[in-house]
Each structure stands twice: as structure tokens, then as C-alpha cells.
Amino acid sequence: MLTVSVKWQKKVFESIEIDTSQPPFVFKAQLYDLSGVPPERQKIMVKGGLLKDDADWSTLGLKNGQKLMMMGTADEIVKAPEKGPVFMEDLPEEQQAANLGYSAGLVNLGNTCYMNSTMQCLISVPELKSELSNYQSARTKDVDQTSHMLTVATRELFSELDKSVKAVAPMPFWMVLQKKYPQFAQLHNGNHMQQDAEECWTQMLYTLSQSLKLPSPSEDPDAVKALFGLNLLNRLHCQESSEESSETESVFSLKCHISHEVNHLHEGLKHGLKGELEKTSPSLGRTAVYVKESLIDSLPRYLTVQFVRFFWKRESNQKAKILRKVDYPLELDIYDLCSEDLRKKLEAPRQKLRDIEGQKLGLQASAKSSSKGDDVKMTDAEGSSNQSGESSTGDQQEGASPHMTGIYDLVSVLTHKGRSADSGHYVAWVKQESGKWVQYDDANTSLQRGEDIIKLSGGGDWHMAYIVMYKARLISM
């Protein structure tokens, strides 16, 4: 008979008697009573190893009063869950891309950053993407061969970008683009030349507007025009003869002219919509100076503004760049650039928008005035529920009858860094649906802060905005 003490976790079982004539299994059963650990789960440490169920006590050399240690729990044995978690590393690439929250970058194929950044800005327009996906691969006869190929290539590129995590090399698209627009294939010292992103942008939109004409003539025939196009109401006025004429013109972008007085996008736009031109006056019978004033007659879903930063410098024979800082807002209101008719149309939706915004502030104000202290919480709660209700209904109705408000939110910025249009570097900065800004610098993508986007306004050697795209804020009536 031996007496030992057994240490188990923080407990010590003092003076347990071991009947050395019985196998250790009996001892384990004793411990089971004390600790509740089933014998098969007990691990008892003796000198040189674990105590085996059939061991011989005499060979273990136990001493009276010796301390033994037991390990073991009655805990459930861990089992792997039926369905293990899915790891990102195991997912196919397109799902990884979906998880990333934004699309991949584009590999620079040799001075193609102008193209990459243009495409990154365009891909951020979901409506364009869906239009493209509806585009038939079979060519209809009213589209020429190269335009068709370019449209298909664009579609392919967009879908490829959506699927991959790693940067995509837009080789097929690049080949087609060169074919369609040979000016992009210009070589200089054996390398492709840097090109003006604005040119690429314009050409792309033009091509797409040609090819994406909807087959059914009843609707608006041109999807691209519906998305990007805006009508300008030009009024020509001749000072000398007081002749007046007006015409409408359809453009894809507004120009922001930069002069000494222009410090802000809005001023630049105004500046761009006013111009002088010489023209033969029918009444005077000679050329006279006409003042051209344009007003916006119809608003696009996506308003593109080009900063006219480059001008042809005759003396040096190159496109020089204006580095002047021109601020642009995250939220642009172009109401005062619109024509009278359009303003009238905008009146009601704008009022509604103001109401909604006013409600947010106004509710609080009214809460202040109405509540004399005791029902503040209630009105607050009401207000918040109101708000949430508002937004949800707004979402629902947006599809039903959206109305333009003349207010636009910045969605993408194409910047240029460098001193002339044909050199330097183009980068795209695109706002994601999640509200985050992503910088697409060719193959590299990185998240950016909203406040840094505003800082791309020029005035130094940092990236500066060249083309900005705004998305209309719609309101349902």
C-alpha cells in the first residue's frame, strides 16, 4: 500500500492510497471518482513517461508521499466543423477580386498610362458596363469593322478587369485601339509615344457612341450620349449688327478654361461657355466679332469636365502645360450654367432635394423649438427613423422616375503629372461604390483618402486633375 498525492490542474488530491497488487487501471478509476476524468483520458506522469494501464507498480519505484501529476480533462474532444471555412487563398480569382472591393490595375505596355487611366475612369461607370455587356458580338452593318472590334475589345477588357485580382495586361485592346486610331501607334525612337489622355477619352466615347446605338429606334438612339452627352444652347450675338442666332450643339464634355482669373472649376466653366469668334455677318457683309454664349440645355448622367491645361506654344513647338491651381469641389452645382428652360425643369427636384437636406437640419431645429426639454429623445428618434425611411424610399424610387437636380458628385479624376501633354504620367483616381477612393497607377492600385483627391488641383508638380467626371445626383419625385 502506497500513499501518494496527485496534482491535477490547480487541485491536489492528497493521500491517495495505491493498492500495488492491482494494476494501475484501478488507481485511475480512483482518480476518476475524484476528478471526473475518464480513465482513458487520464495521463499520469511518472518518472520516465506516462503511467500505462498494465504497468507493474514495482518497476516504477514509487515512494510513499510522492507527488504525481495528472493531465486530462473531461472536455469534449474538438472536432472539425462539418463545413470548414472558405479561405480567400482557396477561392478562384474572380471571387477574390469581388472580395477586394475594387477592380484590378492595368499593366503599362510602354507609355500607355494615358490609355490605362482613361479606361479605369470609364470602367467606373456601371451603366456603360451594362450597355457593353448587352452589345452583340455579331457586327451590325451600320458599324464599321474597327469600331466594332474596339467595342468588343472594350467589353472583354472590362469583364476581365472585373474578374482578376492581379493587374491585367490590356494587350488585345491596345492592338485594336491602335488599329482604329493609328495616331496612338506613333513611334518615337522605337517606343510608343506618350499620348494625350483627353484625345483617347474623346475617341473612345465617340467610338462607343457610334457602336452602342440601340437597335430599336424608338428610344434614345445613343446610349453613350444619354450617359455622357449634354446639349449646349449656343447664342451668337454680334455687337456691331446686334444680330442674334442660336443653335444647339451636342458635346461629351465641358471645358474648363484656365486664365488668370480662374481659381475654381466653376469660374473656368463659365469662362469656357463664353467666347468670341469671328464670322461673316450676313447683314454687314463682312466678318465681324460675334460673342458666343452657351448654356446647358440638357444634363447628362455623367458630367465630364476637361481642364484645358495644355495649349500649343508656337515658339517652342510643343504642347505646354498650365500648372495653375484650379480647385474643384466634391459636389458641383451647375444650376447657373443652365438654360432658362432647364432651370425651370430643375426647380422642383432641387426644391425637393433642399427639403430633404433641410429636413435633416430643420428637424433638429424644430425639435429644439418644440420640445421644452422632455421629449427631445422622442423627436430625435422620430427624426432618425424619418431619415432612414427617406433614404430607403429614395433608393426604391430612384429606378422609377429619377430627376436631375443639377447637382453632381465627383466620381473619378484623371490626373497628369509632368510638364507637357506628351510626357509625364497619367493616373486615374476612382471612387468606388463603397465610397472609398482608389488610385489606379497602371498596375498598382491603392486606397486613398477623400481629402487627398481634392488636393489634385494643381499648382505644383504633383499629380493634377486633367479630366474630372461627376455623377448626377438624382432625386425621385
Place this chain on the structure above:
Amino acid sequence: MAPVPDPNSVGGGAKRDEATTKIPSKDSKKKDDKKEEDLSEEDLQLKQNLELYVERVQDPNPELQKIALESMRKEIRDSTSSMTSVPKPLKFLRPHYGVLKEFHAKMAESDLKKMLADILSVLALTMSAEGERESLNYRLNGSESDIGSWGHEYVRNLAGEIAKEYTIRQGEESSIEDLMDLVQQIVSFHMKHNAETEAVDLLMDVEDLDLLLEHVDNTNFRRTCNYLTSAAKYLPGPDDMLVLDIAYMIYIKFAEYPNALQIALFLDNMQYVKQVFTSCTDLVKKKQFCYMIARHGMTFELDQEMVANDEDKEALQDIVNNSKLSEGYLTLARDIEVMEAKTPEDIYKAHLLDGRASSGPSVDSARQNLSATFVNAFVNAGFGQDKLMTVPSDSTSGSAGNWLFKNKEHGKTSAVASLGMIQLWDVETGLGHLDKYFHSNDNPVVAGALLGVGIVNCGIKNDCDPAFALLSGYIDNEDSSVRIGAIMGLGIAYAGSQNDQIKIRLSPILNDANAPLDVIAFAALSLGMIYVGSCNEEVAQSIIFALMDRSEAELGEALTRFLPLGLGLLYLGKQESVEATAEVSKTFNEKIRKYCDMTLLSCAYAGTGNVLKVQDLLAQCGEHLVKGDIHQGPAVIGLAMVAMSEELGLDMEIRSLERVLQYGEQNIRRAVPLALGLLCISNPKVTVMDTLSRLSHDTDSEVAMAAIISLGLIGAGTNNARIAGMLRNLSSYYYKDASLLFCVRIAQGFVHMGKGLLTLNPFHSERLLLSPTALAGIVTLLHACLDMKSIILGKYHYVLYFLVLAMQPRMMLTVDQSLKPISVPVRVGQAVDVVGQAGRPKTITGFQTHSTPVLLAAGERAELATEKYIPLSPILEGFVILKENPDYREE
């Protein structure tokens, strides 16, 4: 007259530059001539007197001679008390020095001749030609009167001349007996006059430090020993050992046992350790010794001789076994109020990175989860609770399983092993938590449980040997991941123990032709850890054979580097003992030969500060190699290992690494951040931090990864806000690169290790002692980092757990004589080097007063702010036993 500045007065050391003590004779003579007329009456009188004495000395009448000599001696003695100028008698006697010398040579042997020799000896202080050592010669021919009667300056000069004479005589192999008599006198004079450092210097010059023992007394032994121990760092072997030996003996002589023990541990001399125990009779003091041994991480068995009483022995052995470490650590944690478990998100602090942080993917990433596992393990190390792995008793038994299965395959090993880290040092509870995983049918889970057992037992010994009992059964398992878990667990649990049983089990694996390479690599590493610094022949042989048996292809594998490393660890800090093995390593396949060479060299001289070895290693780094050679990595790490021991060498090394970084090849640049990390481990120096921060953005991602890991290492356990900020920014900078992000996460885990209560510094006890097991753990991690991609980023990420060997609470916990924690006020401040300073200088500066337990940062020192208690150890680190001061009176 204008006082002539006396260069002698500036001389501080015994070996002054002789040249400066001589006044240029020609110029001064002219001046003297000119100024003769300007002398004051008094001086003129003195001068005339002296001239008279000089004349009289040459008088044939011995009576007159004697009177003249005595008067002359009186004049000189009266004046040598001043130190600010050349004493006037000496000045006036200058023209007569030659005359007196000639006369002395002509004199017959007599007392008078000796007397004159004495005077000449003093005169030679300023007048003898350089290198002639006339002062010494005349002294030896003199009357051997009291040496101190001629003033300090004279004694110092003599000491300098003796040192020179000694080297010359050593060269000629002539007798030095007469010198030694003089040395005796000088040493006793110095020791009595607060000039211990000079006495020690002289004795080191004449290579007879034993003399010191006779001359130290109660008042000066501390300062003497202090000087000896700090001088030892700068002495070449084997002198340093000799110096420490003397210091040990002095401490023993004055019953200053804690210090004696410290030196015994430094010398790694078991005989001495034992002697400390047998010499001391106070049981409480012995407990303090046990705490010191436990902190050093040494396996130590007390025997009957050291403590007679069985019960006492058990109590002491408990302390050595570190079984109370967990308790003390938790006391500290509760006092500082950091018990609350932290999640990885609390560490990442993503909310501070507005906008730029990715929104957090909706799907689990195995790599992200793995890094979270490690961060969770390191941050909650030793606290016994966390929010991922431990289960709050019953209700959420699913949650632990959940997190575990959010890790993939080998990731599960690290996840289960992290339980060991969380329960660190608390063996009983830890085993309880790990138990259920033993019964899993998933091999990586079992491997993790085995590894966890090893981790939880790290530094803790137990009579029942639970780790060996549990792990030994799995060493020969058919699944190699389970084998590695068991082998690595044993290596961690028994590091430094030199356990024969384990050797018997592990050695056969090394030479088993069927064992896979990774199992062999980990077996070699574990054996290296268990026998760290032991120079064990058998183990060395096994590893050498294993290395020779490797095929060409296997030698190219990343894991093969653990074989030479295991071999190197056997000789950690053992200097020359490595030479035989280093010779054998020259016969290895050339693929591994140089790697092995560098590893052996750097391990053997680790922590010695040996300048010659630093040069050797630097020379290796200077070569520009054909690519494919990998031995420069360990050479760079070796630089840090050798130089890390003392502050001066460390700073020099940081500077030279900057050069290496600029001129070195890519493979060197990859190792430099790691070397910096080792040099400043748990010691975030701002300069190093900046260098690493710069490198963390390097275009070579391997350099960046190493720099990031090293940022973690230098900030390990400090919660350093600046490093934390840097890492946070890096986490957003690298959020897309999974590998780099993993490194950033790991580094974040390091910085917040133990919620800032831990340190990785292998040096302790005021930077004197180097814990070999701790260093082994760090070095292993660094070697693994040399090939980050295949090891840490591959499936052997659990090598990160080797760091547990170096993890120690950076605390100062005071306990009373019954080992219950008590709180007393202490001052904590920046440590000041007081070696060789006069008086009783303050040992800390810029201090703050706290009450124990307190945290000590790198370079900080504590002192009691109360007279009520007396600490039993002069080094206020870790556990310190206080006893009440019998003389204390409440005010």
C-alpha cells in the same frame, strides 16, 4: 613669479605619457637664468639653501652629508604636497641633478648612499630622460622607506615605470622579485588611498592580480570588484576570466554572495555556484540565489551539501524550477491592471488609419488568420486568457474550436500551440487546456498540442517531467508534422537542461536515412537547444554525421540551415572550444561549408565582444560573391551576436552595419536589419528605429520583411508608441501584399508582447549575464528569417515560437522573507555607469518613484526608496527578497 604649470598634476592614470612630464630642459634653463633675479627673497633663500645642501652632500664628512641629505629630504617632502606646480625644491635642484647622480655613482655602499638614492628617485620624477626609468632604479637602490611619504604623484610615476620595467624583464626573463616588493608597497598605498583602479591597473600590468586579495578591505572591495568586472569586458582572453576569478574570490571573502553568484554564473562555473551555496548559511539569501539562477534560465539541481534540510531544499528547488514565475507575473499584471485579454484588432488599431485601411474582406484569409493567431499568442502570453483560443469554462466551447478551424492545415499547429503561449509558465492549467487536442484525429492539431506542451513548460522544470512524459511517445510518430511538434516541444521545454534521456531519443533521428529532412533539421535544432553551450561531443558528432549524409539537393533546402545552427548552439559562447569542430566542418560539402563555418564562429564568440572575430566576420561581408552563396547572412548576424555584449562595441557595430548596408550585396542587405534587431532587442533606440523604418520601404521585399520583423524585435514588449505607429502605417502601405502584411502583423504582436510586460533581451542582471537559452531562441528565429519565404511564410511559421525561450517579464517584484509579494516604494531611473568614480555617486538619474511591482525598461535601474527594508540582492531585477532593516526607525 609666474607659476609654471605642472603637467604632472593632470595625470590621472598610472601610465602617464612620460614625455609630457618632462619640461623641455633648454628653454626652461634659459628662463630660469633670466628669472633668477626676479625671485622673491624667500625663494632665493631656498635656492641658496639647496645649493648649499648639494655642496654639502659631496662633502667627505659623512655627518655633514647626512645632515645635508636630511634637510634636502625635508624640503622636498614639505613641498610635494602641492600638486598644482612643480615643487620649488625640485625646480631649484634641477641644475644639480647631474652632479648628484655622478656623486651617487661614486659613493660607497652606505645608508647615506641609499638616502641619496631616495632623493634622486624623487628628483628623477621630473628630470630623468624619457624611457630611462631612473626613478625606479634609484628607488630600488634606495632605503625602501615608506613610499607614500613622497606623495601620490611619485607613486603613480613609479607604478608606470614598474609596468615598463616588468615587460622588459619579462622579455629578458630576468628576476622580478625586487619589483614585486615595490608593487606590494604601491598596491597597499593605492588601496588605502581610494585609488583602487590604479592598484588594479598596476597588478594587471605585472600579471599578479592575486595580490589584490591581501589588500582589499571592507571599505574598498566593492569598488575594486566593480572595476574588475567592467574591465573584464575589454580584456582579451584568458585575462578576463582571471580578472573575474579574482573578483569572485574577493566577493566570497567579504561574504558578498549575490555578487559572487553573479560572477560564478557569468563564468558558467558550477563549482563556484556550489561554493556560494555552501559558504552561505542564510536560508533566505539562498532563496534569493535561487531566484537569480532561475532568471538565468539554468537547469540546476540542489543537493544535500548545499541545503541540508529536505523541506528547505524542496522550497529552494521550487524557486530554481521557476514554478512561481507565472504567479509573480500575474501579480505584476494585476497591479498594472492589464489582465483584460486583448484581441488582435485591439493591436492593429485599424480605426486610426482612416480611409486607407481596406474594408476587411468578407471572407477569411488563412494568412490573415494565422497572423492573428500569432498576435493573439504573443500579446496574451502568460496571462492565461484570451479572446480567441481559451474557453471561458463551459458555455462557448464552440468558440475555441471555431478559431482553431479558421486556420488552415499547418496553421492549426500554430493555433493550438498558441494555447501553450497563452498559458505560458502555468504548467498545470496549460496542460488542462491542451489535453483535448491530444485526442484529435487531425495531425496538425496534435502537433500543435505537442508543441504547446513544450511552450508552456519553457523555463519551468517539474519533478514529474510532464513534457517528456507526454512528448516522448510522439517522437517516432509516422506523421512528420507530429514528429516535428514533439521534437520542437522538447527542445523548447528542455533547453539548456542537457537531458540525457532526450538525447538518447533524438540522436538516432539525425542519422536515420529514412527520416525526412525537416524532421532531421528540427531534431538537430532541438538537440542544440537542449545542449546549448555544453560542447557535448556526442551530440556534435551526430549532427556532423547528419550533415555529411545530406545529399547535394538537400543541402540546398532552406531548412538545412538548422543543422549547422544546432551544431553552433552547442558551442554558444564557448570561444576556443569550437575549434576542433570548426576544423571538421571544413570537410563538409562546399554548399554548406562556409555557412557552417560562419555559424560556428558567430555562436562560439557570441556575447564576448571579441574585436578580432568582429573583424573576421566583417571581412567575410566585404567580399562580393558569385550568387548562390548564402554564408554572408549568418556572418552579418554573427557580427551582432559577437558585438552585442557591451554598449561601446554595440554602438560601434551599429555604425559599421550602416556601412555594410551601403556597400554590401543583396544577401547582406537582407541580413543587416536582422542584425540590428538583435543588437537592440527590446531596446528601441531611435537611430536604429529610423534606419529600420527606412529599410521597411526597401524595394527588395526581403529587406523590407526583415526590417519589419526587426522593428518588432527592437520594440518587443515595450508597447513603444512610435514603432506601433510605424507598423500601423506599414500595415496600410502593404495591405495588398499578403506576405509583407503578415510580417507587419507579427511585428505588431512582438511590440505588444505580453501587453508590454515582457522583454526579449537575453542580457539581464544589469547587462552582465547572458542567458544562453534566450540567445539560442532569438538566433534561431533570425536564422529562419534569413530565408523568410520558405520558412516563416511557408509552413514552418511555428519557428516563431522559439522566441518564447527569450521571453521574460521585465519586472522588479519585491517579496518578503516568506516570498509573499510586498509593495515598497522604489526609484526607477536611467542607469549611470559609476565604475571608477570617486565617492558614492548616484547610480540612477532622472528617476521616478513608484511602488513595486514595477516595470524596468532597457537601460533602467531601480533602487529602494525606503530605508525600512534591505534587499538581499544588489541587483534589483526580477524577484528580490527584502528583509526588514533592524536599524530602521519610523519617523
